[in-house]
Protein backbone atom coordinates (compact mmCIF):
# COMPACT_ATOMS: atom_id res chain seq x y z
CA UNK A 65 0.00 0.00 0.00
CA UNK A 66 1.51 3.26 -1.12
CA UNK A 67 0.93 6.29 1.00
CA UNK A 68 -1.06 9.31 -0.08
CA UNK A 69 -4.59 9.81 -1.11
CA UNK A 70 -6.60 9.61 -4.28
CA UNK A 71 -10.19 8.65 -4.93
CA UNK A 72 -9.19 5.45 -6.73
CA UNK A 73 -6.76 4.41 -4.05
CA UNK A 74 -9.41 5.13 -1.47
CA UNK A 75 -11.92 2.85 -3.18
CA UNK A 76 -9.34 0.08 -3.59
CA UNK A 77 -8.19 0.33 -0.02
CA UNK A 78 -11.70 0.25 1.42
CA UNK A 79 -12.15 -3.17 -0.23
CA UNK A 80 -8.78 -4.57 0.80
CA UNK A 81 -8.07 -7.27 3.37
CA UNK A 82 -5.57 -4.90 4.90
CA UNK A 83 -8.26 -2.37 5.76
CA UNK A 84 -10.64 -5.09 6.91
CA UNK A 85 -8.13 -6.49 9.38
CA UNK A 86 -7.27 -3.00 10.57
CA UNK A 87 -10.95 -2.38 11.26
CA UNK A 88 -11.15 -5.63 13.22
CA UNK A 89 -8.14 -4.56 15.31
CA UNK A 90 -9.75 -1.19 15.87
CA UNK A 91 -13.09 -2.74 16.92
CA UNK A 92 -11.27 -5.12 19.28
CA UNK A 93 -9.32 -2.30 20.85
CA UNK A 94 -12.44 -0.21 21.48
CA UNK A 95 -14.36 -3.20 22.79
CA UNK A 96 -11.58 -4.01 25.26
CA UNK A 97 -11.62 -0.39 26.39
CA UNK A 98 -15.39 -0.43 26.76
CA UNK A 99 -15.74 2.24 24.06
CA UNK A 100 -17.64 0.30 21.44
CA UNK A 101 -20.15 3.04 20.67
CA UNK A 102 -20.49 6.09 18.42
CA UNK A 103 -17.92 8.75 19.37
CA UNK A 104 -20.44 11.45 18.50
CA UNK A 105 -23.88 10.39 19.77
CA UNK A 106 -22.74 7.58 22.07
CA UNK A 107 -25.16 4.92 20.79
CA UNK A 108 -23.97 1.30 20.90
CA UNK A 109 -24.80 -1.42 18.34
CA UNK A 110 -27.85 -2.58 20.32
CA UNK A 111 -29.30 0.91 20.41
CA UNK A 112 -28.51 1.40 16.72
CA UNK A 113 -29.99 -1.87 15.55
CA UNK A 114 -33.58 -0.74 16.04
CA UNK A 115 -33.27 1.99 13.43
CA UNK A 116 -31.16 -0.17 11.11
CA UNK A 117 -28.05 1.90 11.78
CA UNK A 118 -24.61 0.51 12.53
CA UNK A 119 -21.12 1.49 13.58
CA UNK A 120 -18.59 2.60 10.97
CA UNK A 121 -14.96 3.67 10.99
CA UNK A 122 -14.24 7.29 10.21
CA UNK A 123 -10.83 8.66 9.16
CA UNK A 124 -10.03 11.68 11.34
CA UNK A 125 -7.13 12.37 9.02
CA UNK A 126 -5.91 10.99 5.70
CA UNK A 127 -2.35 12.04 6.45
CA UNK A 128 -1.28 8.42 6.99
CA UNK A 129 -3.89 6.90 4.70
CA UNK A 130 -3.06 3.22 4.09
CA UNK A 131 -0.78 3.20 7.10
CA UNK A 132 -3.12 4.63 9.71
CA UNK A 133 -2.52 4.48 13.38
CA UNK A 134 -5.47 3.76 15.65
CA UNK A 135 -5.50 7.43 16.64
CA UNK A 136 -6.33 8.38 13.05
CA UNK A 137 -9.60 6.49 13.26
CA UNK A 138 -12.87 7.15 15.02
CA UNK A 139 -15.90 4.99 15.56
CA UNK A 140 -19.10 6.64 14.36
CA UNK A 141 -22.61 5.39 13.75
CA UNK A 142 -23.85 5.48 10.18
CA UNK A 143 -26.04 8.53 10.93
CA UNK A 144 -23.26 10.65 12.46
CA UNK A 145 -20.80 9.48 9.80
CA UNK A 146 -23.11 10.63 7.01
CA UNK A 147 -23.68 13.98 8.69
CA UNK A 148 -19.98 14.53 9.27
CA UNK A 149 -19.03 13.58 5.72
CA UNK A 150 -21.60 16.05 4.41
CA UNK A 151 -20.25 18.81 6.63
CA UNK A 152 -16.69 18.07 5.59
CA UNK A 153 -17.66 18.16 1.93
CA UNK A 154 -19.35 21.53 2.45
CA UNK A 155 -16.29 22.92 4.24
CA UNK A 156 -13.97 21.68 1.50
CA UNK A 157 -16.19 23.26 -1.13
CA UNK A 158 -16.25 26.58 0.75
CA UNK A 159 -12.46 26.53 1.08
CA UNK A 160 -12.05 25.83 -2.62
CA UNK A 161 -14.45 28.65 -3.47
CA UNK A 162 -12.64 31.18 -1.28
CA UNK A 163 -9.33 30.14 -2.86
CA UNK A 164 -10.83 30.76 -6.28
CA UNK A 165 -12.24 34.11 -5.16
CA UNK A 166 -8.86 35.22 -3.86
CA UNK A 167 -7.13 34.13 -7.06
CA UNK A 168 -9.71 36.00 -9.11
CA UNK A 169 -9.30 39.19 -7.08
CA UNK A 170 -5.54 38.95 -7.41
CA UNK A 171 -5.85 38.51 -11.14
CA UNK A 172 -8.16 41.54 -11.40
CA UNK A 173 -5.73 43.67 -9.40
CA UNK A 174 -2.83 42.69 -11.59
CA UNK A 175 -4.73 42.71 -14.86
Ligand SMILES: [Zn+2]
Nearest residue numbers: 102105141144
Ligand atom coordinates in the same frame (compact mmCIF):
# COMPACT_ATOMS: atom_id res chain seq x y z
ZN1 LIG B 1 -23.76 8.59 16.17
